[in-house]
Amino acid sequence: MLRWALALTATYLVAEVVGAFVFNSLALLSDAAHMMTDVAGLVIALMAIHLGKKAADDKRTFGYKRLEILAATFNAILLFVVAMYILYEAIQRFREPQSIQSTGMLIVAVIGLVVNFVSMRLLTAGKDESFNVKGAYLEVWADMIGSVGVILGALAIRFTGWTWVDPVIAIGIGLWVLPRTWVLLKGTINVLLEGVPGGLKLPEIRSTIAAIPGVAGVHDLHVWSMASDEINCTAHVTLGEGVDPDSVRVAVTRTLDERFGIEHSTIQTEAPSQACEDDQHLHR
Structure with a gap:
């Protein structure tokens, strides 16, 4: 089920990024950044399951589990950079408004909502059996909210012509992603520095x-x-x-x-x- 969910979300991620540039929508690009967390979460979950079965050897006496943390760290840094770029572009859009193809934006967002719903259903069965699967499930659920926001924004632009709604939604999603990215990065750095795990004193x-x-x-x-x-x-x-x-x-x-x-x-x-x-x- 994890592989199916990953295939769906990764395919849509590519489509959403393409749609963001074709239809000139920062909101779609911002939602794609959040979708990237879903893809990364699913990849890390699969990696953890695979590496958990791989025994330690004479060269790597602790095994390969730390690769999960390295992947999560790279993901957090990449997301932070993307989120900052989106916030910068959103501010520029306020200064220099641009036309947006709301119909295409709406179609892509609706497809995203469907993809997230299907992925969430695929992950439902295993969310109580694995912390990694549960984390991926929660990421997909949260991304559904982002898709709904983009849909509402596309409808607002279509019927009112308020193009400023697009950068507002982009900023909202960006500000939502940044704190979660910081929490992830702080946690992975703590593991890499071999700090005391969170919750323990x-x-x-x-x-x-x-x-x-x-x-x-x-x-x-x-x-x-x-x-x-x-x-x-x-x-x-x-x-x-x-x-x-x-x-x-x-x-x-x-x-x-x-x-x-x-x-x-x-x-x-x-x-x-x-x-x-x-x-x-x-x-x-």
């Missing part, structure tokens, strides 16, 4: 580990994500006197999984006399 994780029976201290704690669906954690845990290291490791890994959703954790236990200091592990 390092002090809370540290105090939770420290509260586990047998744990005397926690240091050199790192939490990061390889991809959107994989969180990793490493930590040095100082043990109390006479504590079994294996039981503490099991307790810590289970707590990290159940409390914070961290399924991949590497815990190094240390006896009190062997505990190292945080400054021995500073990354310079």
